[in-house]
Amino acid sequence: MRFCIMSIMFLALAMCWVSINSAGQSSDAIDAHVAAARQAAGQEHVALFETVCMPATTPRPAADPPANRSSWYANR
Numbered sequence: 001m002r003f004c005i006m007s008i009m010f011l012a013l014a015m016c017w018v019s020i021n022s023a024g025q026s027s028d029a030i031d032a033h034v035a036a037a038r039q040a041a042g043q044e045h046v047a048l049f050e051t052v053c054m055p056a057t058t059p060r061p062a063a064d065p066p067a068n069r070s071s072w073y074a075n076r
Helices: 002-023 027-041 046-053
Strands: none
Touching: 027 046
16 A cells, blocks of 8 residues: 555656656747847837847846835724
8 A cells, every 4th residue: 555655646746757858948939039029129129029038147136125014004
């Protein structure tokens, strides 16, 4: 019984690992899509292309903490 459970868990883990690895795109496909977007943007939409398609160079700033609930109010 214990061997059966361990076998099923191993099989489920292996299937999950295979599905995760096969879901990713190769870097060639990504480069092809970026090149097509660059060509579609042309010279007219360079700013849009750079905003949407280029990777971020700086990390995103941390979000502000939520306000204290005691300062919330509701009109009834």
